[in-house]
Amino acid sequence: xxxxxxxxxxxxxxxxxxxxxxxxxxxxxxxxxxxxxxxxxxxxxxxxxxxxxxxxxxxxxxxxxxxxxxxxxxxxxxxxxxxxxxxxxxxxxxxxxxxxx
Amino acid sequence: xxxxxxxxxxxxxxxxxxxxxxxxxxxxxxxxxxxxxxxxxxxxxxxxxxxxxxxxxxxxxxxxxxxxxxxxxxxxxxxxxxxxxxxxxxxxxxxxxxxxxxxxxxxxxxxxxxxxxxxxxxxxxxxxxxxxxxxxxxxxxxxxxxxxxxxxxxxxxxxxxxxxxxxxxxxxxxxxxxxxxxxxxxxxxxxxxxxxxxxxxxxxxxxxxxxxxxxxxxxxxxxxxxxxxxxxxxxxxxxx
Numbered sequence: 001x002x003x004x005x006x007x008x009x010x011x012x013x014x015x016x017x018x019x020x021x022x023x024x025x026x027x028x029x030x031x032x033x034x035x036x037x038x039x040x041x042x043x044x045x046x047x048x049x050x051x052x053x054x055x056x057x058x059x060x061x062x063x064x065x066x067x068x069x070x071x072x073x074x075x076x077x078x079x080x081x082x083x084x085x086x087x088x089x090x091x092x093x094x095x096x097x098x099x100x101x
Numbered sequence: 102x103x104x105x106x107x108x109x110x111x112x113x114x115x116x117x118x119x120x121x122x123x124x125x126x127x128x129x130x131x132x133x134x135x136x137x138x139x140x141x142x143x144x145x146x147x148x149x150x151x152x153x154x155x156x157x158x159x160x161x162x163x164x165x166x167x168x169x170x171x172x173x174x175x176x177x178x179x180x181x182x183x184x185x186x187x188x189x190x191x192x193x194x195x196x197x198x199x200x201x202x203x204x205x206x207x208x209x210x211x212x213x214x215x216x217x218x219x220x221x222x223x224x225x226x227x228x229x230x231x232x233x234x235x236x237x238x239x240x241x242x243x244x245x246x247x248x249x250x251x252x253x254x255x256x257x258x259x260x261x262x263x264x265x266x267x268x269x270x271x272x273x274x275x276x277x278x279x280x281x282x283x284x285x286x287x288x289x290x291x292x293x294x295x296x297x298x299x300x301x302x303x304x305x306x307x308x309x310x311x312x313x314x315x316x317x318x319x320x321x322x323x324x325x326x327x328x329x330x331x332x333x334x335x336x337x338x339x340x341x
Contacts, residue, residue: 002151002172005181009168010159012185017216020195021202021209029200034229035325037197041225042291043298044190045281047318048218050302051311052274058306065270072275073282082126082279089275093268101266 064100068093113234120223120238126279127219128242130272132250134162137264139254142169149255156251160217160244163312164188187312193319194221201231215240222280227287290324297321 029037053069054061072089080088135156142152147169155165164184171180195213198221202209215237224236264270285292298321305314 001177002147005168005172005177005184006151006155006159008181009161009164009184010155012181013159013161013164013188013191014214016185016188016191017195017213018210019192020197020199021213022206024196024199025206025209029196029229032326034200036229036322037200037325038225038227038229039290039294039322039325040194040197040319041222042281042284042287042295043319043321043324044194044218044315045222045277045284046295046299046321047302047315048277049274049281050299050318051306051314052277054303054306054311056306056310062270065268065274068268068271069274069278072271073278076279076282082276083129085279086126086130086272086275089271090268093271094266097266097268 064093064096067096116232116234117238120220120232120235121241122238123223123235124220124239124242127223127239127276128246130276131162131243132246132253133264133269133272135247135250136254136257136259137250137261137269138162138165138169139251139256140258140261140264141166141254142251143255143258145169145173152255153248153251156248160240160247161188162247163315167312183310183312187310187315189312190316190319191216193316197221197229198224198231198233198236200229202233212237217243219243219276219280222284225284294321294324297324 049069053066068089070089071092072085075085075088076082138156139152143149152165159165164187167187168180168184171183194216198213198216199209202212204212212233215233217240220236220239220243221231223239224231224233226232226235281295285295298318301321302314302318305317309317
């Protein structure tokens, strides 16, 4: 019973990733569409950060997590390598939670 | 001609390696999320084979978590629909990627299977162009870490409380922030798109699920259609 929904979601996932190439083929997009596409990554990343911090109906907001992510961003802005910056954020959140329990 | 082919192969191989290096960070985050997924699937009584095969074939945290949580709460049709809708953004992303792919429709469709959120950002070279070798390279460590994380989660089944205490929930948004900071440095329009995207997602979270909110956030890229970059100022011609 579990296999059917799992395989259905997997097939739909493949189909969506194949959708653009299958429909468009070798046709080129007009310059205005390219301008839009060039901004997809920053728009998507900003959305991903918001939904990761907010969760469904903003019910998952956790200030220790927000401060940890902020600390990671600050460390990166101060030119820390990516992994070190994320480690810094994790440490801040874990420390705050440890101190509060 | 031979030199051109050789140089192109080297470039492609270099881009693949670059992508793998840049994908290692998000890969580490994916491992933690995969671990949480494996633990949750184990707790939900999914057994070992189904979640692991699901991770190998789909490699999609958002869809897999959605199916896991909604299947327990409602009908299979509703759960599958929710899991499919949450990944509708890949349709938009595959259209965006298409101009940078090579070969016929089928070959392009195969290359587009490497699409993952972080790989889409890593592979973006600016001006709407993507380096597919870099996209594939970035997806390799993420896929391996997602499958590995799922396996470890199924075996170790760490409690949600322990993951929370260790700050594991910071990993994913922090990595997305790192990638966003790199994107924001590319142009002022990118900053505008990110602010608008964050605003749309924030508003939509009040009325719909996170998958639809994320899909809505991609509409911020329409800033590119209405806000044109200012042409460089022309220097007045010298008269003397």
